[in-house]
Amino acid sequence: MDRARQRLETRRALVTEARTLFARHGYAAVSLAQIVGAAAVTKGALYHHFESKAALFHVVVEQVQQEVGERVAAAADTYDDPWEQLVAGCRAFLAVSRDPEVQRIMLVDGPAVLGWNEWRAMDEASSARHLTEALGTLIEAGVVARQPVEPLARLLSGAMNEAALWLARSTDPDDLPAVTEALSRMLESLRDQR
Amino acid sequence: MDRARQRLETRRALVTEARTLFARHGYAAVSLAQIVGAAAVTKGALYHHFESKAALFHVVVEQVQQEVGERVAAAADTYDDPWEQLVAGCRAFLAVSRDPEVQRIMLVDGPAVLGWNEWRAMDEASSARHLTEALGTLIEAGVVARQPVEPLARLLSGAMNEAALWLARSTDPDDLPAVTEALSRMLESLRDQR
DNA sequence: CGAATTCACATACCGTCGGTATGTGAAGCT
DNA sequence: AGCTTCACATACCGACGGTATGTGAATTCG
Numbered sequence: 001m002d003r004a005r006q007r008l009e010t011r012r013a014l015v016t017e018a019r020t021l022f023a024r025h026g027y028a029a030v031s032l033a034q035i036v037g038a039a040a041v042t043k044g045a046l047y048h049h050f051e052s053k054a055a056l057f058h059v060v061v062e063q064v065q066q067e068v069g070e071r072v073a074a075a076a077d078t079y080d081d082p083w084e085q086l087v088a089g090c091r092a093f094l095a096v097s098r099d100p101e102v103q104r105i106m107l108v109d110g111p112a113v114l115g116w117n118e119w120r121a122m123d124e125a126s127s128a129r130h131l132t133e134a135l136g137t138l139i140e141a142g143v144v145a146r147q148p149v150e151p152l153a154r155l156l157s158g159a160m161n162e163a164a165l166w167l168a169r170s171t172d173p174d175d176l177p178a179v180t181e182a183l184s185r186m187l188e189s190l191r192d193q194r
Numbered sequence: 195m196d197r198a199r200q201r202l203e204t205r206r207a208l209v210t211e212a213r214t215l216f217a218r219h220g221y222a223a224v225s226l227a228q229i230v231g232a233a234a235v236t237k238g239a240l241y242h243h244f245e246s247k248a249a250l251f252h253v254v255v256e257q258v259q260q261e262v263g264e265r266v267a268a269a270a271d272t273y274d275d276p277w278e279q280l281v282a283g284c285r286a287f288l289a290v291s292r293d294p295e296v297q298r299i300m301l302v303d304g305p306a307v308l309g310w311n312e313w314r315a316m317d318e319a320s321s322a323r324h325l326t327e328a329l330g331t332l333i334e335a336g337v338v339a340r341q342p343v344e345p346l347a348r349l350l351s352g353a354m355n356e357a358a359l360w361l362a363r364s365t366d367p368d369d370l371p372a373v374t375e376a377l378s379r380m381l382e383s384l385r386d387q388r
Numbered sequence: 389c390g391a392a393t394t395c396a397c398a399t400a401c402c403g404t405c406g407g408t409a410t411g412t413g414a415a416g417c418t
Numbered sequence: 419a420g421c422t423t424c425a426c427a428t429a430c431c432g433a434c435g436g437t438a439t440g441t442g443a444a445t446t447c448g
Binding site: 026028108109112117145150158160161162166169175178185186189190 | 353
């Protein structure tokens with residue numbers, strides 16, 4: 001059997017199984033023994049591919065964030081108007097982030113395990129970047145009042161992260177439209193009323 | 195020496211030292227040996243007062259959140275007008291939450307260690323409750339457009355949490371006024387424009 | 389006022405965890 | 419064919435969270 005192929009296959013199995021377990025039980029509650037057991041390899045294999053448990057988790061977070069970023073971008077790209085792209089992107093983020101798997105890994109354990117600085121850098125590299133860019137475009141076009149982009153993007157990003165966590169726990173089916181409505185109101189208020 | 199008094203003193207020392215260490219190094223990086231060493235007691239004492247490491251952390255989080263809640267309420271209470279109370283409370287929260295000690299314990303490790311549900315309940319019991327109440331009052335008074343309070347409070351709470359984390363890392367001194375400005379704009383847009 | 393009891397810890401120990409050092413056998417190269 | 423590489427497997431370690439038991443001073447009771 002081809003060696004390079006086998007290597008990739010082992011690595012893929014480790015990341016996939018780790019992702020499932022981390023999502024289900026949380027980072028701290030998952031042992032390396034469980035992960036290598038699920039991936040049908042040994043701890044030696046894991047440490048041949050990753051230098052620590054946190055490094056493996058880092059790769060998992062990267063994968064989740066990239067997927068979220070892609071789905072947000074895809075939703076935005078179905079529109080041509082920059083404003084509609086922003087709204088669609090925000091709603092897509094809210095929808096994707098309701099997935100409990102995404103939540104635990106990306107929003108809860110991510111910052112605590114990797115440190116907020118590192119987590120933030122990864123967030124910026126994936127989904128948050130789209131938000132910043134979209135807002136910048138809208139400000140340039142005069143649709144949104146001229147103001148520093150970074151703080152605004154941070155506020156909105158935090159609002160949506162929290163909203164997603166809250167939504168996933170909510171039992172009332174009316175909560176989703178209610179949040180969407182509140183978010184839309186918030187976005188709408190950004191439009192320059194000159 | 196009085197026994198009850200000694201008991202309280204030991205417990206207080208454990209909570210205080212644990213808080214300092216958790217804030218400085220994060221929950222996972224602090225061992226019970228370090229905590230009991232700093233408090234000048236033994237592990238037996240710790241487990242006589244708390245049933246687990248997480249239970250001790252829970253008490254620490256409770257303490258931090260209560261302090262934050264009190265300071266937010268105090269800032270709001272310097273005003274009579276409900277709207278000004280809201281704005282003052284939000285700004286106070288932003289100021290208090292910039293403290294790295296508050297951040298790591300309350301915003302980063304809290305949800306990951308205790309679980310988001312439990313963390314959320316504690317948050318609601320302390321500072322978030324004030325936000326919800328203030329918004330409710332304003333809606334009742336017709337200052338803010340009539341809408342479900344919960345989603346709105348969640349969005350604002352998340353926005354401020356994230357902003358505080360971002361601010362604490364920022365090096366640019368202009369970032370604080372920039373965020374305050376963006377937040378004010380966001381709050382202002384809530385006012386009913388009928 | 390002394391014996392009995394309670395209680396606030398201290399001591400000693402355990403299983404499990406993340407991490408490491410070393411062994412091994414098949415695949416690739418010469 | 420034989421040497422080398424490399425992708426793991428095996429065996430082991432110190433440290434950690436947690437527990438079971440011991441102990442001595444403070445309190446209670448007859």
